[in-house]
Amino acid sequence: MAAYRNTPSTKLGFIEEDTDLRLLSSHLFPSKVGGKASWLSLDHLPTPEILQCSKCSGPMLHLVQVYAPVEIEERDDTFHRTVFIFACPNSACCSSINNGNFKLPVINDFYSKDPPVENIRDDEDMGKFPHAGKFQSLCSLCGAKGTKKCSQCKRTYYCSKQHQVADWKAGHKKVCLEVSTGKKGLETKESHCNLLFKEFELVTEDEDIKKDYCDSESPSRSDSERLAEYQQLMRSPQMQESEGKFTEEELDASAIHETEDDQQFLKFKKRIEMEPDQVLRYCRGGEPLWVSAHQKPSAEDIPRCCCGKERVFEFQVMPQLLNYLNIDHLGNSLDWGTLCVYTCKDSCPVGNTYKEEFLWKQDFHGNR
Ligand SMILES: [Zn+2]
Ligand SMILES: [Zn+2]
Ligand SMILES: [Zn+2]
Ligand SMILES: [Zn+2]
Structure with a gap:
């Protein structure tokens, strides 16, 4: 028992299936799975190049975001802090022991310390809150920064050719003409949920070691x-x-x-086993719970932050999450034993922008 007394306590993350998904918007600082990223900093989003899979160069999809403020004395910029994980849904990129198909921008700072407003009565209320789309064009499909425009309607943006093609097939073909001739406004209803990882709220509670x-x-x-x-x-x-x-x-x-x-x-x-539905374990500065004795990173395997400080373990995504992502229809076999996230020990100031951190993927042994 003594062995656990000195380790920092762990928070577990669980899928909440009944959340009104509108409550997962940026200004309420959600932790969530799938859907479009609810960006913390609304401007200066990562460029499509940053969110490109390093193996197939395709656009990656939002997998998880964890709202994780860090208390650091005399620092205001870590008051709001979110870590995002993006993953390539292409099965060919997932097979080998490599983290190139996962990326993690982290943002410290955008909002003031004002508490979030939680009472939303209707969609009109939601419209009052700032949204990343007010600061730049967003990909109509995935919600990342959109740098390519539909040449026909000139009103729909995409992060990549791949998402433009996918959206065209998913229904933009139909609405594009109506939009371009002014007969109809851009559709606000999402028709893309099948092309993204399924969206859920992520709720946390302290791990109770029995x-x-x-x-x-x-x-x-x-x-x-x-x-x-x-x-x-x-x-x-x-x-x-x-x-x-x-x-x-x-x-x-x-x-x-x-x-x-x-x-x-x-x-x-x-x-x-004590909490078999856990999809995330958060323990900044603690130790990951490894699924295997193989593929554990050595200290040299975890690169230092750009500020020169070492990175510490922050949280891990558990294999249970795979059961919720609804990925079969994406035609892939995304798989992992656990995904361990390492971030700058100092959570060094990055200003009002995103910075890439480090992820270590461990497979179940015998899975390679
Ligand atoms: Zn890929
Ligand atoms: Zn996109
Ligand atoms: Zn169009
Ligand atoms: Zn740093």
Whole structure:
């Protein structure tokens, strides 16, 4: 039990399915999953080049944003702070051990310390609040900065050719002529939800570590049962087939790895069993809960911030989130064991703009 007393407490993030999605707009500082990013700084959005997948160069989609103010003495600019994760939905970009298909702009500062106004009665009320679209053109499909204009109606913007084509097929083809001839205003209703990750509010609560979890330091019978269950789960047919081809030495080495890995996975499983629906674990300055003993970053693997300070672990996205994203229809197989976010220790001032931080993707072992 003592082992947990000194570690910073963890906040868990859960999907809230019943939220009025209008409440996830920028001025209410939401934490959320999917949909269009609710930008914190409304101007100076990241350029389409920044939100491009480093593998396929396609536009990435908003995956998660976490509102995470940091208290730093004599600093006002961390009072409002949001970390965003963007991911490429293209399955070909997701397979390898690489974080090139995830990107994380972080913003410190845009709003004053005034508390957000929460009582929204109708859409007209929403219209009164500033929106990133008032400061620049936004991609009609994904809500990122839009730098390309539809040449026909000249009123719809896109971040990329890909999103223009996708939107054309999704219905812009129909409305474009009406819009361009002035018969109809631009549609405000979203028809793109199927092209984005499904949108949800993310709510957090403190992790409550149950007594029996702390007491069970030595493996109990149920632990070995769980381990057997896990081994069954991880033993893919391909792995079994290839087993005969290994030399004895290789088998010994892999057996050692498997044991280490089993233990790590068991630890992971036991910790999340208390709250199996958690999709996020937030613990700035703490340690991630690894899903595997493999692919853990060493200190050198986490690059320092542009200010020269080291980056610290801030939060991790759990594999459970994959169950909510509604990604099957996107025709992809986005996958991860866990996504660990590392940010500047000092949350150094970036001014009224976005800055890229670092993400480490860990796969379930045997998933590569
Ligand atoms: Zn890609
Ligand atoms: Zn776009
Ligand atoms: Zn058009
Ligand atoms: Zn920094």
